[in-house]
Amino acid sequence: MGKREKIITFGEIMLRLSTPDYATIDQTHSFLVNYGGGEANVAIALSHMGHQTCFLSKLPPNLLGDGAIAHLRSHGVDTRHIVRGSTTIGIYFLETGFGGRPSKVIYNRRHSAITRVEQSEFRWKEIFRDAAWFHVSGITLALGERVREVALRAVREAKEAGAIVSFDFNYRSTLWTVEEARASYKQFIPYADVVFGNDWDASTLLEIPFDADTDLSSVAAKRQDVLKKMIEKYALQYVFCTDRVVYSATENSLAGNYFTMRDGRFVSGATAPVRFNIYDRIGGGDAFASGVIHGLLKNYADPDYAVEYGLNTSVLKHTIYGDAFTLSCADIEAFMHSNGDAEVKR
Numbered sequence: 001m002g003k004r005e006k007i008i009t010f011g012e013i014m015l016r017l018s019t020p021d022y023a024t025i026d027q028t029h030s031f032l033v034n035y036g037g038g039e040a041n042v043a044i045a046l047s048h049m050g051h052q053t054c055f056l057s058k059l060p061p062n063l064l065g066d067g068a069i070a071h072l073r074s075h076g077v078d079t080r081h082i083v084r085g086s087t088t089i090g091i092y093f094l095e096t097g098f099g100g101r102p103s104k105v106i107y108n109r110r111h112s113a114i115t116r117v118e119q120s121e122f123r124w125k126e127i128f129r130d131a132a133w134f135h136v137s138g139i140t141l142a143l144g145e146r147v148r149e150v151a152l153r154a155v156r157e158a159k160e161a162g163a164i165v166s167f168d169f170n171y172r173s174t175l176w177t178v179e180e181a182r183a184s185y186k187q188f189i190p191y192a193d194v195v196f197g198n199d200w201d202a203s204t205l206l207e208i209p210f211d212a213d214t215d216l217s218s219v220a221a222k223r224q225d226v227l228k229k230m231i232e233k234y235a236l237q238y239v240f241c242t243d244r245v246v247y248s249a250t251e252n253s254l255a256g257n258y259f260t261m262r263d264g265r266f267v268s269g270a271t272a273p274v275r276f277n278i279y280d281r282i283g284g285g286d287a288f289a290s291g292v293i294h295g296l297l298k299n300y301a302d303p304d305y306a307v308e309y310g311l312n313t314s315v316l317k318h319t320i321y322g323d324a325f326t327l328s329c330a331d332i333e334a335f336m337h338s339n340g341d342a343e344v345k346r
Helices: 038-048 063-074 145-160 178-191 199-205 219-234 284-298 303-317 329-336
Strands: 006-010 014-018 032-036 052-056 091-095 104-108 131-137 164-168 194-196 238-248 251-262 265-270 274-277
Touching: 006 038, 006 145, 014 063, 032 038, 032 063, 038 052, 038 063, 038 131, 038 284, 131 145, 131 284, 145 164, 145 178, 164 178, 164 284, 178 199, 194 284, 199 219, 219 238, 219 251, 219 265, 238 284, 238 303, 251 303, 265 303, 274 303, 284 303, 303 329
Parallel strands: 006 052, 006 131, 014 091, 131 164, 164 194, 194 238
Antiparallel strands: 014 032, 091 104, 238 251, 251 265, 251 274
């Protein structure tokens, strides 16, 4: 087997329609057009960090599908394994919040092309040849039984090929209920090595109970108790998450956290929080995942570096319009060492 370097993601890329100038949807008569979707965002970000990335999906054979593929290719993502069929691309509408008014997202994706995807449409062995990493999220699992079957086939192929598997819980209540989601999450999580999620995901979606003597008034105690159990039960290598404080729709702070077992001991680490202004919040979690994946690929045994890299990538993403993070490693690393200096670079 040759050198492993390919990162594969599977999910839906959608047409994003955003209101301009912080307008509400009922105020606007035009929308800003872009493309976005969780796993596509991860592929794009990692491509800009210098990795070979490949995105798996299904898109309609029309101009909108062509536009989504052109968008991915413009960011260096391999699209040769995207299959074409059906007639509809997923769409989501974004009403960008300001001050005390939060952003809102409306999905229109129930009958999109990816919901008609089939396992037989992909050349699995070719796709996962020399794969180093596979990434998927709970948003994709929410898109229907056919999509879940393909995602499960993909993760099994990834494990057979020896790739690391990462899974982002990314539960969205507008797509399915907790009760609907549980069975899928429980079926999928045993294949994961690296998980992006928190104690709510573990206790609610996986139904991992708290110990009777856990101080339920302590956020830290609850989190450590339930995440330790999740790591042990599913033999996870790492769990990463962020803590967000919302001061307004345009000013937040973030801190990154990781949890793992090391020599039989439960170990955790956290970054210092970073407070920042927001230009576009969408895709911040995908950027965090991308930065963590990059950090782990650089040194899998150093979660402190990975979580710091992920946090700074996410903070920077909030300054960029559109779903995807499009800066380079040099930009991230300069920001990590800038101490908040935002002077013009000449």
